[in-house]
Amino acid sequence: MYGRKVKLRFLFVVLILITLILTVFLVLKSLEENVVYFQSPSEIKALSELDKKKIRVGGMVKKDSILVKASELKFVITDFKNEINVSYTGAIPNLFEEGKGVVAEGFLKDRNFFSATKILAKHDENYMPPEVKQALGEK
């Protein structure tokens, strides 16, 4: 139905696409460590050696873990398997709250202790009016 040239051009496009997808896939796969925005406490625990570089740790702020002493803020990031203690001095975003997502940027002291230089609140995918949240909470 279609001419030989049309078929060849189709094949040409398909080959370019396959090559590109494979290349991009391999590149992203090998760069995985750098593509992720933060690491979880479990991933930190599993590190073979501690990096001196600035890293980001993310997870949930553990319930009842926030301690404010003078200008220093202390809390615990958890992924419900492992935990890491964070200390921080500075401004915190409005959405920073116990039981909510957080990403802390800073330096590892050891596998259990993290000194943050910046705190970002991570919002989750749930959107609802306050009344609905309340109703859900009462259940």
Added chain:
Amino acid sequence: MFKLLNPNKIFQVTSKAPKYILFLFVVVLSVGLTEALILSPEDYKQSDAVRIMYVHVPAAWISLGIFSSITFLSISGFIFKNKNFFLIAKSLAPSGFVFNIIALVTGAIWGKPTWGTWWAWDARITSMLILALFYAMYLISWRIYESEEKVFKITTFITILGIVNVPIIKYSVDWWNTLHQPASINILSKSSIHISMLFPLLIMTAAFALFSLLIFLMKYNTELIKIKNKGLDRL
């Protein structure tokens, strides 16, 4: 099939349709904005900042949709040697680019009060920036190259390179840890956005789609006039 599309008939549609589309756009946008800014509830966590989402999400959807469309059109135009496909793609691109920029800017405005930062080099945000760069390359190449042969090939190549990025944008939030939250709307499973917020979101999406259609018709009409002025009776 393509020969049935008589340019004169298309021209009749593209020169008259915009005023009706404009009217429809204004109506839908007014309803959408009233819903999004006044009637819809505030979020339990972000309070009024959630309203930015009614512009941000539709803009991002439309820019992804348009890029996919111009890729499909360019590849089809390249395979079947059909000039019309390229002209449709060319006319679609500007509104896709504008919505891409709107998505990035509104994302930054939302990010500052909620995350605490304007910009993060996470996978979702970076891949969206890359899409904007592909749009820019696509639009610029239409201006640089005079010869049709060349511009058709180069724009097709740019869209093929850029389309690989589109699934990365979509799945970046699932594949990697990102600061950006995962999708709230799932076709196959239950959505994690309340119906009172989903409704204005869908109306705003319809409004933006109508705006893209409007700009497309006006741009495409100009392309048809250019062809007419050349005295050619076919596409």
